[in-house]
Amino acid sequence: MANPSILILAGDGIGPEVMAEVKKIIGWFGDKRGIAFDVTEDLVGGSAYDVHGTPLTDETMAKAQAADAVLLGAVGGPKYDVLDFSVKPERGLLRLRKEMDLFSNLRPAQCFDALADFSSLKKEVVAGLDIMIVRELTSGVYFGEPRGIFPDNEGGRVGVNTQRYTTDEIRRVARSAFELARRRGNKVCSMEKANVMESGILWREEVQWVHDNEYPDVELSHMYADAGAMQLVRWPKQFDVIVTDNLFGDLLSDCAAMLTGSLGMLPSASLGAPTESGRPKALYEPVHGSAPDIAGQGKANPIACILSFAMALRYSFDLGEEASRVERAVEAVLADGARTADLMGPEGGVPVSTAGMGDLIVQA
Ligand code: NAI
Ligand code: MG
Numbered sequence: 001m002a003n004p005s006i007l008i009l010a011g012d013g014i015g016p017e018v019m020a021e022v023k024k025i026i027g028w029f030g031d032k033r034g035i036a037f038d039v040t041e042d043l044v045g046g047s048a049y050d051v052h053g054t055p056l057t058d059e060t061m062a063k064a065q066a067a068d069a070v071l072l073g074a075v076g077g078p079k080y081d082v083l084d085f086s087v088k089p090e091r092g093l094l095r096l097r098k099e100m101d102l103f104s105n106l107r108p109a110q111c112f113d114a115l116a117d118f119s120s121l122k123k124e125v126v127a128g129l130d131i132m133i134v135r136e137l138t139s140g141v142y143f144g145e146p147r148g149i150f151p152d153n154e155g156g157r158v159g160v161n162t163q164r165y166t167t168d169e170i171r172r173v174a175r176s177a178f179e180l181a182r183r184r185g186n187k188v189c190s191m192e193k194a195n196v197m198e199s200g201i202l203w204r205e206e207v208q209w210v211h212d213n214e215y216p217d218v219e220l221s222h223m224y225a226d227a228g229a230m231q232l233v234r235w236p237k238q239f240d241v242i243v244t245d246n247l248f249g250d251l252l253s254d255c256a257a258m259l260t261g262s263l264g265m266l267p268s269a270s271l272g273a274p275t276e277s278g279r280p281k282a283l284y285e286p287v288h289g290s291a292p293d294i295a296g297q298g299k300a301n302p303i304a305c306i307l308s309f310a311m312a313l314r315y316s317f318d319l320g321e322e323a324s325r326v327e328r329a330v331e332a333v334l335a336d337g338a339r340t341a342d343l344m345g346p347e348g349g350v351p352v353s354t355a356g357m358g359d360l361i362v363q364a
Helices: 015-033 046-052 058-066 089-099 113-118 167-183 198-214 225-234 246-258 303-315 320-335 354-363
Strands: 005-011 038-042 069-074 104-110 130-136 144-151 157-162 187-192 219-224 241-244 267-274 280-286
Touching (some): 005 015, 005 046, 015 303, 069 089, 104 246, 113 320, 167 198, 167 241, 187 225, 198 219, 225 241, 267 303, 280 303
Parallel strands (some): 005 069, 187 219
Antiparallel strands (some): 104 130, 104 267
């Protein structure tokens, strides 16, 4: 059988720097664990624009569709700010998400004990925290029609966006949340505003339907999203998997992410429908951008990108044990005090470069 395939799109700015450390870890799996991947690399974002005049060529798009998983660094940079909207680096990323139909966005908020002091919350509130926010990514108010800015009847203007969800759109993201919960703490909390929005009523009913008919073994609760926001900062450890729509998920996932500290630590996955192989279409990427302010200086924290690869091991390749191995290595290196610049708190630590951090994690 062919090895599973990974397409690496390192992108711009610190993207290639953090991806270099992931490649060390992929190499380690081949050498030490006999787990080999067929790795292909290509261009995305500004680096693709520089060569091809477009942030994502059709050939690269086809490779992404065919790969078992896509690993992306980051795109963008000040050099490209002057470009027309249609060829901006971000358009490459948007095209990938859209054409691969990646409707389920997974954003873990996991607190490593060594960094608990980094949280804006008290240590006991966040220590050991491990929650997963599942955000619907391809529908809802960011896409619903009608939308636009129109003249109103009084000579003013009216801005319109439409929150719209179909039964199928809700059910498929709900399934993805229940599947995840089964591999974790077996608990899902669904968040909407069923008290004031019809789309929220449908959301609640359909999530409940998927639960009752397909996942009765998973514990399901419902919460209004505003109350959910309060609970997230009051007592986040009550949650395991949270599933919510595109808009609420955008806000709640950013909020949850900051419970755990630095942007340089945050991975993500975007999953689509299962393919013939049984694997979902999948794109893994750090939450951070191309960080032009520190690019080329060896200062970037590679952990977000490394943890994104760990998510690929778990969710695309069914290698949960190996994913935990990577996460434990990160934990151990942090516990030993190694810190990239973004993690250097008041207590200090052992300063390491991007490559230094990657090497330590490989060793661990
Ligand atoms: P950013 O995430 O690139 O940087 C925000 C701040 O966090 C900067 O001070 C940066 O130095 C720091 N930072 C980010 N990642 C880090 C890491 N791994 N280690 C240490 N420090 C890190 O967001 P910003 O500055 O708003 O955007 C910069 C460029 O990135 C823009 O062109 C933007 O469009 C693009 N961008 C791309 C994203 C993507 O590819 N998914 C996401 C967000 C922004
Ligand atoms: Mg956001």
